[in-house]
Amino acid sequence: MESISVFDMLKIGIGPSSSHTLGPWRAAERWIKELKIANKFDDVETIIVDLYGSLSLTGKGHATDYAVMLGLSGKDPETIATEKIKQTITAIKNTKKILFNNEKEVLFYPEKALIFNKNFLPFHANGMTFTAILKNTKISATFYSIGGGFVVKKERKNAKANKAIFSNTLPYPIKTGNELLAFCKQLNTSISNVVLENEKSVRSIEKIDFELKRIWNTMLESMYTGCHTEGILPGGLHVKRRAYDIHKKLKGNLPYNTPQEWLETIRLTEVRFRQILKWVSCFALSVNEVNASLGRVVTAPTNGSAGVIPSVLMYYIVIENHKADFNHIKKFLLVAGEIGSIFKKGATISAAMGGCQAEIGVSSAMAAGALCELLGGTPEQVLIAAEIAMEHHLGLTCDPIGGLVQIPCIERNAMGAIKAINAAELALDTDHNTVKVPLDKVIATMWETAKDMHTKYKETSEGGLAVTVGLTDC
Numbered sequence: 001m002e003s004i005s006v007f008d009m010l011k012i013g014i015g016p017s018s019s020h021t022l023g024p025w026r027a028a029e030r031w032i033k034e035l036k037i038a039n040k041f042d043d044v045e046t047i048i049v050d051l052y053g054s055l056s057l058t059g060k061g062h063a064t065d066y067a068v069m070l071g072l073s074g075k076d077p078e079t080i081a082t083e084k085i086k087q088t089i090t091a092i093k094n095t096k097k098i099l100f101n102n103e104k105e106v107l108f109y110p111e112k113a114l115i116f117n118k119n120f121l122p123f124h125a126n127g128m129t130f131t132a133i134l135k136n137t138k139i140s141a142t143f144y145s146i147g148g149g150f151v152v153k154k155e156r157k158n159a160k161a162n163k164a165i166f167s168n169t170l171p172y173p174i175k176t177g178n179e180l181l182a183f184c185k186q187l188n189t190s191i192s193n194v195v196l197e198n199e200k201s202v203r204s205i206e207k208i209d210f211e212l213k214r215i216w217n218t219m220l221e222s223m224y225t226g227c228h229t230e231g232i233l234p235g236g237l238h239v240k241r242r243a244y245d246i247h248k249k250l251k252g253n254l255p256y257n258t259p260q261e262w263l264e265t266i267r268l269t270e271v272r273f274r275q276i277l278k279w280v281s282c283f284a285l286s287v288n289e290v291n292a293s294l295g296r297v298v299t300a301p302t303n304g305s306a307g308v309i310p311s312v313l314m315y316y317i318v319i320e321n322h323k324a325d326f327n328h329i330k331k332f333l334l335v336a337g338e339i340g341s342i343f344k345k346g347a348t349i350s351a352a353m354g355g356c357q358a359e360i361g362v363s364s365a366m367a368a369g370a371l372c373e374l375l376g377g378t379p380e381q382v383l384i385a386a387e388i389a390m391e392h393h394l395g396l397t398c399d400p401i402g403g404l405v406q407i408p409c410i411e412r413n414a415m416g417a418i419k420a421i422n423a424a425e426l427a428l429d430t431d432h433n434t435v436k437v438p439l440d441k442v443i444a445t446m447w448e449t450a451k452d453m454h455t456k457y458k459e460t461s462e463g464g465l466a467v468t469v470g471l472t473d474c
Contacts, residue, residue, distance in 0.1 A: 003170060004344060006199060006337030007211055009366075010309075011149045011299045012218050013077040014070075014085070015291030016405035018303040019126055019350055019459075020055060020062030023145025028071025030151060031130040031141050032101050040139055044100060044132045046107040047072060052127040053120035054352035055145065057460045061235065061403025063294060065114050068128075074102035082295055123154045125352035125458065147350025147358065148301045148340075170198045175345050177383045177439035180338065184379040191369075191379050192331040195338045209330070215298050216329050217259075219287070219310035222297045224259035226286025227251075233292050235404045237474045243286035250278060266318045276319055280421065281414040283311035288410040301340040301349045304356075304405050305363035307413030309336055312367035312420050316374055328374055335373050336366040339386050346440065347447035351398035351459040354450030356409075360416040361393030361446065367420035372427050380435075385427035387439040389420050394442070395449055397457035399464025402471045 013022040035041040049068050051059050059065060066085065069092050070077075092098050098108035121127035124144040131140040144152050172183045172194050183194045199208050227247035233239040254265045271279065287307035291297045300309040313332050317324045340349065343362045348354040369386035377385065393416070401407045456463030 004341035009340040017062040018299040022149040025067040025071040027143035056116040058403030284413040305359040308363035336370040346443040356398040357396040364389040364416035368423035371424040380432035388423035
């Protein structure tokens with residue numbers, strides 16, 4: 001079993017998809033490193049990239065082609081100026097050259113070099129092969145984007161090292177919900193404290209706090225940007241941004257200039273009961289509208305489900321506890337990250353493997369559990385909240401219209417956030433001794449459901465709304 005940090009589950013990246021955008025981007029970076037280690041980088045004359053399965057079927061709608069080119073160009077998804085993305089892509093298309101790793105020009109004809117193969121590779125639905133053409137030979141390497149920005153090779157060369165970290169370094173190695181509860185009982189402490197001790201075993205507390213603040217600030221900025229940007233989302237579906245109008249009706253007239261001031265302004269806004277649902281939906285929609293327009297978001301645990309966790313955390317800060325500070329944010333993110341890692345270890349967070357239950361379902365479970373702890377829930381109730389949230393997402397298919405992370409993806413984040421809040425409240429009123437379905441059982445059920453689900457409902461745009469509605473209806 002591999003070591004999965006909170007910072008593996010919550011990554012900063014560019015939308016619209018962690019598996020189809022961030023994953024291929026990171027795969028390109030890894031391939032470049034391999035070429036350099038083999039002393040072949042300087043000999044590369046041109047490049048060919050084969051995309052397979054779900055990466056091929058929905059890759060253009062998910063900007064996989066953009067991600068590959070940006071990764072090959074040496075751009076960093078955490079720091080690239082998002083307004084310069086199209087400029088870089090246009091330059092590559094016009095010159096038929098790519099500045100490989102921002103170091104040397106190589107020939108690159110996007111219409112020929114990016115090959116979309118509809119067949120699936122046997123190891124995973126999201127396969128890609130990078131081929132470097134040298135003067136007298138060629139070198140290829142195959143990678144798999146397994147969800148949430150995670151990238152692996154079939155032979156998993158790093159798996160042994162990760163297992164050693166899990167077994168020998170972490171004071172409290174956790175694979176299941178039951179193991180997590182056992183550690184909480186042994187230490188008589190909360191889930192967030194157990195997770196924090198594991199994180200402290202591999203990085204300093206200063207580093208942990210710095211990175212968690214960076215993650216929260218990125219979440220806050222994505223909500224702020226989405227709430228203050230109007231217009232039509234790119235991609236051809238002509239989806240109108242809704243967060244802007246909803247936010248405009250809700251916010252009142254208090255002044256602000258930054259995301260942080262905006263947050264304090266919302267805290268001062270008098271919110272009626274009916275408006276709570278609107279605020280939560282607005283926060284969730286705003287993040288995923290940013291995600292859909294190649295903006296910067298936090299995978300939580302994926303880009304397609306990036307709006308659930310920030311919107312539920314924002315709900316706690318502006319509705320439940322006006323005195324909430326970084327310590328509350330820290331606990332929330334630690335719990336959410338650990339719950340997500342348990343799902344990844346026991347099932348999947350890839351829609352191409354498990355449908356949307358693996359994205360929105362998991363994010364809703366992560367948010368529900370995290371909120372439950374902040375609301376005073378016991379470790380048992382935290383896992384009950386996560387279980388309730390997932391139980392009511394079981395079987396959810398991934399059927400994006402036109403392969404774009406817009407319909408039904410954006411609205412699903414709002415629904416996942418509302419379910420998370422409801423699940424947390426139900427858990428707080430539940431005696432854990434009466435629970436019939438523990439978290440580990442629902443994770444096992446999710447994985448069995450994923451395996452039984454027809455391929456056309458797993459991020460291929462060959463079933464569901466993608467077919468019954470389709471591009472022509474939009």
